Amino acid sequence: MASDDAWSTPSNDALLLSLVSPSPTGVKTVGHSFHPKFTYPIFGDSEEIFGYQDLEINLRYNASDMRPNLSITYSKKFPAVGETEATDVDGILREFLPDIAFQKKKDFETGIKSPRQDWTPPGKLATTFSSHGNTFEVWKGNLADLAVKQVVKRIQILVPLFIEGGSAIDVDDPDADRWTVFFLYQKKEASSDSTSNPYVFAGYCTVYRFFHFRLPTPPLSPSESDVEKATLAQDFDLSELPCRSRISQFIVLPPFQGKGLGSRLYSHIFEQYINHAPTVEITVEDPNEAFDDLRDVADLHYLRQLPEFQALRINTAVAIPKAGAAPNNIVDRAACEAVRVKAKMAPRQFARVLEMHLMSTLP
Numbered sequence: 001m002a003s004d005d006a007w008s009t010p011s012n013d014a015l016l017l018s019l020v021s022p023s024p025t026g027v028k029t030v031g032h033s034f035h036p037k038f039t040y041p042i043f044g045d046s047e048e049i050f051g052y053q054d055l056e057i058n059l060r061y062n063a064s065d066m067r068p069n070l071s072i073t074y075s076k077k078f079p080a081v082g083e084t085e086a087t088d089v090d091g092i093l094r095e096f097l098p099d100i101a102f103q104k105k106k107d108f109e110t111g112i113k114s115p116r117q118d119w120t121p122p123g124k125l126a127t128t129f130s131s132h133g134n135t136f137e138v139w140k141g142n143l144a145d146l147a148v149k150q151v152v153k154r155i156q157i158l159v160p161l162f163i164e165g166g167s168a169i170d171v172d173d174p175d176a177d178r179w180t181v182f183f184l185y186q187k188k189e190a191s192s193d194s195t196s197n198p199y200v201f202a203g204y205c206t207v208y209r210f211f212h213f214r215l216p217t218p219p220l221s222p223s224e225s226d227v228e229k230a231t232l233a234q235d236f237d238l239s240e241l242p243c244r245s246r247i248s249q250f251i252v253l254p255p256f257q258g259k260g261l262g263s264r265l266y267s268h269i270f271e272q273y274i275n276h277a278p279t280v281e282i283t284v285e286d287p288n289e290a291f292d293d294l295r296d297v298a299d300l301h302y303l304r305q306l307p308e309f310q311a312l313r314i315n316t317a318v319a320i321p322k323a324g325a326a327p328n329n330i331v332d333r334a335a336c337e338a339v340r341v342k343a344k345m346a347p348r349q350f351a352r353v354l355e356m357h358l359m360s361t362l363p
């Protein structure tokens, strides 16, 4: 029998993702197929799948509504010997994909070949922009909307596959309405054969709303407090309460990366929350380096449009504190805080971007 190595396949290589759409001759891949960045949350730390030769795991998505279809092929499977048996690839992936992903390949392809021409992404159209001669749209919806929930369920596997340490959201959470989802779609010109829907999924972002309670000072007396609670319950729409809006998962699919689309999507979302009165702070959950870079550049660009930010300067008349010493007023702290609050940035993020700005303005 062949050695263990011959029966082992790196799971990042075995898994191939594609977006597909109908073509006059059947089904075609849109753009190029791509491999995941990580598979350890699915197949274990070694990212190896045991028990197959020539293993291929194809996860194809209908490019518009992101209906998934899984197909697993191999030339040989390891015969079970005692407790040693081939990894149950299908069984493992069932924990990460909705049931629809396991329908027969033929049924999936038949469904794709007769697309609904009037299908649009879930939620409401939030903005349209063009990039490198292509048109893109951002659609915004709430997870409590069943159409939004359906697409999120289909694409959630992208989180462990592309975000290190990322976790999927509980779409059945009773507080689902606290999640806002932004879908990024390329909108193609209607083709002359009109066989496909014009929308191609390019990425998405989820935003969670935390209530942000500020205790009244001085504290309310018990009776006043009771009155306030009763008023809250009766008169307030919870969605109007002050909140922190936290960007939780942000993905641009590999065929669309490095084209400025992530930056455009982020800036659009940021602008939405700048204009969302209840949001007092826009935060990001565990950003990685690539996201930090994108965010720093976008935040700096936004801040530099504010005259009060442009006016912030290092006060060269004050001695710069030694490393480890308490900060002094080398920058007008009250003015900084006023800009930070206006820009709804968390203190650490604002400090990072402010430093970038101040360094570039040094004489």
Ligand code: ACO
Binding pocket: 162, 163, 247, 248, 249, 250, 251, 252, 253, 256, 257, 258, 259, 260, 261, 262, 263, 264, 284, 285, 286, 287, 288, 290, 291, 293, 294
């Ligand atoms: N044309 C060409 N390149 C451009 C353009 C443009 N118009 N605009 C920006 N770029 C460059 C940027 O300068 C940047 O270059 P750099 O990498 O040398 O700094 C690079 O393209 C990336 O910027 P964008 O294209 O705007 O970003 P992208 O669309 O590739 O999205 C992201 C970045 C979200 C990190 C994407 O790579 C991704 O989804 N990765 C996998 C998942 C991930 O890591 N998500 C973030 C996790 S953190 C979280 O979820 C909160």
